[in-house]
Amino acid sequence: MVTIAEPVRKQPVSRFRFILDRRDVLGALFVAPAILYVFLLVGVPFLLAVYYSISAYTIYDPSWRFVGLSNFEQVIQNPVFLDTLGNTFLFTFGSQLLGLILGKFGALLLLRPFPGRKIVRALIILPWAVPIALASVAWEWMFDSLYSVINWTLIALGVIDRSNAPNWLGNPHLAMLCVIVVNAWRFFPFAIVVFLAGITSVPQDIIDAATVDGAGFWRRNYQIILPMILPIVAIGLIFGIVFTFTDLSVVYLLTNGGPVNATSVLGFEGFQVGIVSGDVSHGAAISLFMLPVLFLVVIGMLRFIRRREI
Amino acid sequence: MAAVLATNIVKQFDEVLAVNGITLAVPDGEFIVLLGPSGCGKTTLLRIICGLERQTAGDLIIGGSIVNDIPPRAxxxxxxxxxxxxxxxxxxxxxxxxxxxxxxASRAEIDRKVKWAAQLLGLSHLLDRRPRQLSGGERQRVALARALVREPTALLLDEPLSNLDAKLRASARQEIKQFQQRVGVTTIYVTHDQVEAMGMGDRIAVIEHGKVRQVGTPAEIYNEPADRFVATFVGSPPMNLLARNDAYLGFRPENFLPREMVDDGNGGVTEFSFRVDRCEYLGSERIAYGVIEGFESPQLITAKLPPAHVAEESIRPGEWHRFAVRNSALRYFDHDGKRVNRS
Structure with a gap:
């Protein structure tokens, strides 16, 4: 006969002995540093900026007097600000578009097997990894009015004449083109990585099926692969847009906003007004302008991704 | 006329010889199964036929013209x-x-053909769904509809049932076969599952190490295997092989029965002394594993016994029994494994 029921002895156990085995306790413990970090380094400065933007705070008169939305009103009425806003959009979307196109082609090239592919894949990350301050020095020389290697090449090829060689950073339109190109150059390794991740995640069977179904290179790429990787690309693009929209490093290092504010972007303008000129409240108001714009862009793109989810 | 004709196809991937000189003619309307273990080159051959791979040597003729350098879409x-x-x-x-x-194709033609294919495969009510909203069986039918809609010269199927569960697989097998007979399209079907091959193929090509070992009807493949590989690859459990001198003697487990159950017929019988080591009861059959006195064998000898006729007590593990095979069911193979008529 088998005995089923036996007396059960209960061992006395301390309440805290297995406390770290509890998911709720351990989870909270692991997440706490991140929350603290985000709160201290993102939350506090953000709340401070919000308060600055509705006060009359300057470094010469550090009063916390509440002035409502008048800082914003004054900022909007400034024609330089409106130019800056336009520049920011042009700079952001221009460099993202150029970066995405370069990234797509770069990814397609890097997917093909060729000798030394691994080294090239590693090197391609360089523009992203090199400190932008360092890279800007090189770009500045390339765009220099006297020593530009680009002009030198164009003159040597007979495309342009020495007497009317373009002054890349001196002409308002060319200067904007320059900062867009440099920022796209900085962004495209990231775009390549995103595209590579996307394209390699498309099952080979689907690509083969499309080939047998009669799709050539373009149809395969634009009707099958691209729609399938669109959610991944959109995530990459959100990152790109947010970082570029709020970035001032390329502009600051290459053109200093010039000539005549032609390349000034929101981040740069906020820095100039708030830090360099010491008008903290107006600087904060300029910088906070980015928030609703970015918020709408991100919401829109996330909705798009959800709709496209496969 | 052969819808698909492969002559001496060779495919070399760097170090690996995936297809080693395969010649195969598939007549119009035939359902042929390429059967072989994984890595034998059957899928590579299929990819060569549809143009996803280019063969290293040999010619491929589809619908009467050489297509070696024609892209898949054409x-x-x-x-x-x-x-x-x-x-x-x-x-x-x-x-x-x-x-x-x-x-x-024109919009009207697309509409008409999509409707035709959807109706044929019972997909009419699913046309507006996305693949992720479909069950495995429905996905398979969509794939079949997509393959058929442009009325191909040949339909190539690469292990189409391997993603279905066992129950669905049986009904899908039936569906594909019926459907192929109705449409009459030449079909080349790749599988490693011998049940699919035996059940569906008009003919089977057994492939191993990039070579065709035998092409024939399911009955020919089963009853008259061309070599030891075919004999042991097809059939479950596989054919028993006994080493004798430098050659092999083979017989199917269902032909290996207790002496009293084998009637002498006109060819006589061969008797063996069989020690049963283990028995498996599988409902409709009982399988006895053991060794035969006086012979060496590459694997355990199996006997497939009908439980209705062989009482459980009469075949006990650990005992020696008199078993026999009708002489007409014996197959002989030479030392290279090739089938010979009589040794």
């Missing part, structure tokens, strides 16, 4: 993949319409 073949390869961002309707769009 070969007039359709392929259904193991994972179906459905386009996840398209609806069922657009999945089926895709091959027609690439051919720049």
């Amino acid at each position: 070969r007039g073949v359709a392929m259904m993949f193991q994972s179906y390869g459905l386009y996840p961002h398209y609806t069922v309707r657009n999945n089926i319409a895709f091959p027609l769009r690439t051919q720049r």
